[in-house]
Amino acid sequence: xxxxxxxxxxxxxxxxxxxxKARAAGRPVEYTxxxxxxxxxxALSSEIVQGAVLERGPDSFLTEKPAAAELCRELGLGGxxxxxxxxxxxxxxxxxxxxxALPDGLMxxxxxxxxxxxxxxxxxxPTKIRMGLELLHPPRAVDGDESVxxxxxxxxxxxxxxxxxxxxxxxxYGGDSTQLSARTVxxxxxxxxxxxxxxxxxxxxxxxxxxxxxxxxxxxxRAGGPPPIFTAMRGGxxxxxxxxxxxxxxxxxxxxxxxxxVERDGETWRVVAGGETHTFDGIIIASAAWAxxxxxxxxxxxxxADLSAIPYSSSITVNLIYDEKKIGTLPEGFGFLVPAVEGxxxxxxxxxxxxxLGRTPEGKAVFRAFLxxxxxxxxxxxxxxxxxxxxxxELGEIxxxxxxGLAMEPEHVQxxxxxxxxxxxTVGHQERIxxxxxxxxxxxxxxxxxxxxxxIGVPDCIRLGRxxxxxxxxxx
Ligand SMILES: Cc1cc2nc3c(=O)[nH]c(=O)nc-3n(C[C@H](O)[C@H](O)[C@H](O)COP(=O)(O)OP(=O)(O)OC[C@H]3O[C@@H](n4cnc5c(N)ncnc54)[C@H](O)[C@@H]3O)c2cc1C
Numbered sequence: 001x002x003x004x005x006x007x008x009x010x011x012x013x014x015x016x017x018x019x020x021k022a023r024a025a026g027r028p029v030e031y032t033x034x035x036x037x038x039x040x041x042x043a044l045s046s047e048i049v050q051g052a053v054l055e056r057g058p059d060s061f062l063t064e065k066p067a068a069a070e071l072c073r074e075l076g077l078g079g080x081x082x083x084x085x086x087x088x089x090x091x092x093x094x095x096x097x098x099x100x101a102l103p104d105g106l107m108x109x110x111x112x113x114x115x116x117x118x119x120x121x122x123x124x125x126p127t128k129i130r131m132g133l134e135l136l137h138p139p140r141a142v143d144g145d146e147s148v149x150x151x152x153x154x155x156x157x158x159x160x161x162x163x164x165x166x167x168x169x170x171x172x173y174g175g176d177s178t179q180l181s182a183r184t185v186x187x188x189x190x191x192x193x194x195x196x197x198x199x200x201x202x203x204x205x206x207x208x209x210x211x212x213x214x215x216x217x218x219x220x221x222r223a224g225g226p227p228p229i230f231t232a233m234r235g236g237x238x239x240x241x242x243x244x245x246x247x248x249x250x251x252x253x254x255x256x257x258x259x260x261x262v263e264r265d266g267e268t269w270r271v272v273a274g275g276e277t278h279t280f281d282g283i284i285i286a287s288a289a290w291a292x293x294x295x296x297x298x299x300x301x302x303x304x305a306d307l308s309a310i311p312y313s314s315s316i317t318v319n320l321i322y323d324e325k326k327i328g329t330l331p332e333g334f335g336f337l338v339p340a341v342e343g344x345x346x347x348x349x350x351x352x353x354x355x356x357l358g359r360t361p362e363g364k365a366v367f368r369a370f371l372x373x374x375x376x377x378x379x380x381x382x383x384x385x386x387x388x389x390x391x392x393x394e395l396g397e398i399x400x401x402x403x404x405g406l407a408m409e410p411e412h413v414q415x416x417x418x419x420x421x422x423x424x425x426t427v428g429h430q431e432r433i434x435x436x437x438x439x440x441x442x443x444x445x446x447x448x449x450x451x452x453x454x455x456i457g458v459p460d461c462i463r464l465g466r467x468x469x470x471x472x473x474x475x476x
């Protein structure tokens with residue numbers, strides 16, 4: 001079976017790796033990877049500068065989603081999996097230019113501890129009273145989708161949207177909580193509202209159940225305590241790209257070859273790329289949905305329209321290396337989130353040297369600013385100089401001029417613009433995906449993978465890429 005993999009990002013590379021494995025195991029599989037850009041890896045990209053790992057795209061993945069760590073172990077990178085430094089885990093939110101720590105006991109945006117919620121400076125007294133009264137919230141039978149902002153506002157009020165939901169979600173999706181789908185992004189909370197009414201009561205019940213399960217299932221406590229929230233690669237995400245690329249036959253890869261369109265001819269697929277037409281028995285399309293839609297327009301116009309309608313957000317990462325001695329004392333924590341209501345360009349900033357130990361040399365401090373969201377497109381048009389001065393000004397204003405004032409020259413700056421890189425799971429996403437699945441199922445040999453469908457993170461893209469490949473390899 002000849003299979004085309006279109007897009008050589010996280011999902012496409014994972015698919016190609018799986019096909020290579022099938023071929024090595026003796027299955028009659030041949031494949032070609034078409035990648036528009038000169039390099040493979042898509043959003044996974046990092047470099048080491050002055051001994052510090054600078055991540056251009058994702059800096060880590062959620063440990064609780066096993067697909068990424070599993071793949072790394074398979075690739076012989078198990079020894080390089082680096083846990084987040086959760087002992088120092090404290091995240092701040094910018095409130096009127098001041099850093100306020102997220103209160104202890106927050107679970108998926110839900111406050112579960114009385115005292116930290118009562119004492120935090122993050123919320124005003126009326127919001128705190130509302131958070132207490134939320135325990136009486138009645139169950140809700142309505143089935144339709146709504147925005148994350150609407151769900152959170154109904155339970156905890158607008159301030160909880162502005163200072164909690166919005167900054168947390170824009171840090172993950174570069175998205176807008178008034179647009180993101182509650183059913184897709186926070187399905188657990190939607191289920192809890194149906195069952196318990198109060199999200200706080202639902203979360204406390206789930207937590208209790210989990211603790212009991214852990215007690216029953218493990219008579220001996222887990223060595224080393226709970227797993228880390230995030231896992232990074234000691235040498236950066238590029239390690240995954242390099243390891244995957246080294247397993248794939250170079251003769252099967254065509255970089256700088258954007259696919260223009262695909263066509264269907266009876267049982268076979270034609271891929272038009274680089275002025276040539278190639279024939280395949282199956283195709284895995286792992287490019288962004290906004291590129292996949294037009295590619296499929298001649299095969300299924302409705303499918304193409306649904307794919308093209310999936311919105312994307314753009315973002316920019318700016319990494320700055322400083323001499324740690326020269327900057328003042330940073331607040332103890334991983335970094336901070338900036339709510340949209342603060343009206344800044346920065347959405348978040350990570351203190352990289354604190355979040356993951358062993359990836360920044362002694363004496364260096366690395367800041368990773370994340371910009372974009374709703375204003376992403378406008379910021380993409382700014383020059384490097386404008387972006388650097390915006391980030392340095394905002395860092396100085398937020399952290400205090402004597403910590404990181406404008407006068408403090410970074411030793412190195414790395415800027416990466418990500419144009420329409422993050423799919424947005426907006427209200428109605430589930431219905432759109434159900435329609436897409438139905439159309440794909442009617443086109444034998446077609447599989448879609450990538451961050452537009454069933455999970456935005458690196459582990460989801462790996463899982464979907466590998467699944468698509470093993471499905472097709474199984475019918476070979
Ligand atoms: C700045 C940033 C930070 C992130 N942080 C995290 C994080 O910390 N943790 C986490 O889990 N996730 C994070 N993510 C999300 C995650 O990295 C991405 O969702 C995931 O890597 C996307 O993989 P993909 O294969 O779907 O798409 P991509 O990696 O975008 O790959 C798609 C590929 O398709 C190619 N392509 C497009 N059109 C064509 C065409 N016509 N022909 C051929 N090829 C084509 C593109 O060039 C690209 O290489 C982040 C994303 C970004 C942008």
